Amino acid sequence: MAAANYIVAKRNVAFQSIAFFLLILLVAMPLADFLTVYARDAGISSIERFSIVYRAVMLLLLIILNSLLIRKSQILLWASFIFSGLSIAINLLLADASMESVGENFLLLIKFYLIFLFYNVFAEIVKNRYLPINRLVKTFTLIIFAYTLSIPIGAIFDISSFQFYANDRWGVKGIIISGNEMSGFLIIALAWALLAKKSIFKIILVLLTALAMMLSGTKAAFLGLVLLLTGYFWANGGIKRLFYAAPTALLFLFICSLLVYMKSERVRLEVENTFAYFNYQFSNQAEGSILTLGLSGRNIKLYNVYNDIFSNRPWTLFTGGYPIADYSIEMDFFDLLILAGPVSFFIYAVFWVKQWRDKNSFNKAAANASRFKLVFLVAFISLSFFGGHMLYSAVAAPFLAMLIIKFQYYNQKVNA
Structure with a gap:
């Protein structure tokens, strides 16, 4: 003993x-x-x-x-990860693919599973009180604040390295390296800010994050902003509050964005370029299809990938291991499905959803937080279905894992 x-x-x-x-x-x-x-x-x-x-x-x-x-409870999860990894290696090596291709696809698989690695660590820290949970939450709040603040700064001061689309169209990514991963992070950041306790800092963080989402220039961030704000007002006040609070908040954000637009010549130029860009894409690349334009051509990628699967490697529909990293659809649902295989995909989905289970005692605050969590999950999963870099993001993974902790312990004075 x-x-x-x-x-x-x-x-x-x-x-x-x-x-x-x-x-x-x-x-x-x-x-x-x-x-x-x-x-x-x-x-x-x-x-x-x-x-x-x-x-x-x-x-x-x-x-x-x-x-x-x-964790014995996760043996099945990690067994599915190992199976998917082996499937990737075997399928690519049999196809005489390079080791670089094998490595890139395995790395993509790891990115999908990062959420579990981070969550396990944060949950253990909280469970054994290695660090006070409120301090842990405040630490993450400061990190989120730093990332988010860099986006308006990049727009206002015309910092070229903080731009996402260069001069092609409107979009600022701040210090987030991959602009493709920006939307997922900002959606998580907004949910985090909305969960904070009532204070001046909460108002500042919510407005800052919402402004960053509008300046980001991505469709996913715009949709996430509208969905989370309307969902938050519904979760905390019902339909009545939704009808007067949500439009007011969105109008205020529009005015803030308009002020930035008037302040920055670069932003004005990029807004004009954005309209020109989408007009060109609609007439040429999208061939007049609103769906193709809205999905940024992902529906075409989806067709190309599945056409290749049915024609050349149909077994990957069952085993996984398709080299999706070589030509990503950028729709998380389909990327993971053919990378990991249907069995591993199902196991992944079960464990991913399972992490979000409630641990709060029932009261009004917890009930409101639980409703808002449902809104967030619907928004996040829906956007990951139509877009990419939501479930697999090295930038967003630690914040998504910590957001789960924040929801689970909402009543224990961690809504800072």
């Missing part, structure tokens, strides 16, 4: 130390991403891929921490 207690104690000490280091890396993540964004714009190749190495270290720490946890 003494030996067993000693082993458990050593494991806890090791977990605490490594988890503390991981949290330090998370806190410094905005700085790491800023350095990479700056290096790309300045052409400094030596630090341009710094964020990749940075996140590789974080992934290594996550793997070590999860190996220390060994």
Whole structure:
């Protein structure tokens, strides 16, 4: 018994130390991403891929921490991950694909599962009180604030390295390296801000995040903004509040965006370019199809990929292992389905939804938070079905995992 207690104690000490280091890396993540964004714009190749190495270290720490946890309840989940990984390797090696292609597709699979790795660590920290949960939530709030603030700053001060679409169209990504992953992060950030306790800082964070979503220029961020704001007012006041509060909030945000538009010459130019861009895309690439324009051509990608599957590798419909990273559909549902296979996809979906189960005692505040959580899940899953980089995002994964914790412990003074 003494030996067993000693082993458990050593494991806890090791977990605490490594988890503390991981949290330090998370806190410094905005700085790491800023350095990479700056290096790309300045052409400094030596630090341009710094964020990749940075996140590789974080992934290594996550793997070590999860190996220390060994959750029996997740054996099926990780067995499905291993099966999918083997399927990817076997299918690509038999097709004489390069090791680079195998690595890229396996990395994409890992990105889908990052949410579980982060959630397990955060849940263990909260469960064993290695760090007060309120402090953990405040730490993440500051990180979210840093990422979100960079977007309006990039728009107001015309910072070229913070732009998403260069001069082609309107869009600012701030210090988020991959603009494709920006929408998922901002939707999570808005939900996080709306869950905060009533204060001046909450108002500032909500307005800042909403403004960033409008400045981002992505369709998913616009839709997420409308869905979450209307859903929040419904969850906290019913239909009556929804009809007068949501339009007022959206009008206010429109006025704020208009002020930024008037302040920044670059933004004005990019808005004009955006209209020209979509007009060109509608007439040429979309061939007059509103659906193709709205999905940014993803429906065409979907057709091309499944046509290739039916013609050349139909077995991947059952085993997974299709090299989707080589030609991504960018619709999370279909990407994961043919990358992991239907069985692993089903297991993944069950465990993903299971993480969101309530742990709150029933009262009015918890009931409102639970309704808002339902709104968030419907919005997030719907947008991940029609778009990409929602479920697989190295940027959004830790914040989505921590948002689950915030929802689960909403009543325990963590809504900071």
